[in-house]
Amino acid sequence: MRIAFMGTPDFAVPALHALHDAGHEIAAVYTQPPRPAGRGQALRASPVQLAAEAMGLEVRSPLTLKRDAEARQAFAALDLDVAVVAAYGLILPTDMLAAPRLGCLNIHASLLPRWRGASPIQSSILAGDSESGVTIMQMEAGLDTGPMLLRASTPITGDTTATTLHDALSAMGARLIVQTLREMPGAVVQTEDGVTYAARLTREDGRIDWTRTAAEIDRQVRALTPWPGAFTTLDGVVVKIGEAKPAPFPDGVSAAQPGEALDDHLTIACGDGRALRLLRIQRPGRGMMDAGAFLRGQPLPAGARLGTH
Template identity: 55%
Template sequence: MRIVFMGTPEFAVPVLDALVAAGHDVVAAYSQPPRRAGRGKSLTPSPVQARAEALGIAVRTPLSFRKEPEAIEAFVALEADVAVVAAYGLILPQAVLDAPRLGCLNVHGSLLPRWRGAAPIQRAILAGDTETGVGIMQMEAGLDTGPVRLEGRTPILGKTAGELSAELSAMGARLMVAVLDDVDAHPAVAQPEAGVTYAPKVDKAEARLDFSRSAVEVERQVRAFNPAPGAFFEFQGERVRVHSALVRHPGESRDDGVVLDDALTIACDEGAIRPLLVQRAGRGVMTAEELLRGFPIPVGTQL
């Protein structure tokens, strides 16, 4: 099949690889433009752009289809059979959605209609969902409102957003290849009208651990924001990132945010949280015990 691929982050890379491995002709890859990153703030291509270039696929990086009509014309001129979209990050106007013979198929990381929007994986973890999945959705103008051709499911358990993203990306890649192998065998089924929820983009401020919540909710914050933007608390003006944590003393209520013992157990509105792996700015990941040896946080401290 003659395919245009559209994606930006690491989540999308396995999908691109699967299309190439399946023998499809990926005639172009679209990705968001390179961003400034790192200490030198040099322009860095997205993971999809880097992978596409390594595969010898032509890459296009328009800032906006709506503001660049010539980008729409160039897309239409590709005469693709289908566009495969995975976490691209730009709105596709109707002219783009209609251009490929089979339209645009999106790999979406949730069980639609739950968690339509930009951050379905993080929102599912934060909400305490027990299950999530990925769907191959036929795109239309609305926000993730299109019918679904194929869906896969997985339990969330204690997975971080990074772990879940990798799992759903691999699953989505397999499902997309299956749909493209026989589109007619996977008809588009309209989403249920009930159960619609939205997954807004994660704000970095949400990553500050909120000890006025229950320990269960705080532990979800840790997993939802791992690896990015990284859950954290502050002590003496320094940010301490928490990579993993355990819920302790379930059901007990104490003063929110107080350090309870020399293992860095922190009281929450209900129960307590014990960070396991942490990281100071400019340092590597370490255990809480290692942190406290060089950066003491006394029992009774209010965080």
């Protein structure tokens, strides 16, 4: 098929490679323009742009589509069979949705209609879902409301992180979009039963509330690492928690305040009478380090409190 591919982050790159390897004609690749990044704020091309350029594909990076009639006309002039969208980052106007012969297909990282919206991977872990997956969806004007063509699922376990789930769903999406274009299965209309929305994440979503249960905070750490990052405060200084695991109270300790260190090994009381053992921590201006290295530079004795400032 003659395709336009529209994506920006790492998540989308395997799908671009898979479509190219499957022999589809990729007429153009649309991605977000280079953005300032790093300490020097130098412009950095998106992962999709770098991958497309390495394959010798034409890259287009309009700042907007809604207000750029010329960009929309150029898209229509591609005479496409289909457009494939994966975490592109711009809303497609209705005239663009209708331009390809078979419309626009979205690789969405959830089992729709659960977790429509911006952060389906993180939201599924935060909510304690037992599974996640990818849905190939026919795009329409609503937010992830279109008919579904193909789905596949994968378990979420107590060890699943946003990173591991992202990578699994990225590979799954690449496989499913190739299968979808090969088979063109019949579309299934989404029901309104079970609809949930995954809001766009902010830094504040990472703030740990130690009055919550150990299981909830564990899911917060796993869901929000590496971004925006789960964090707390120690003596008024923000520290990020990169890895943790639920744990019982140490022997001889029966009660404590939420956020209180229960021993000298970073076992922290939570709000449900259980604790969380912190395994990887990051001080400001430093890299993420394991608990032993952290404690050598910053002892945290039993009775100290986290999150009090």
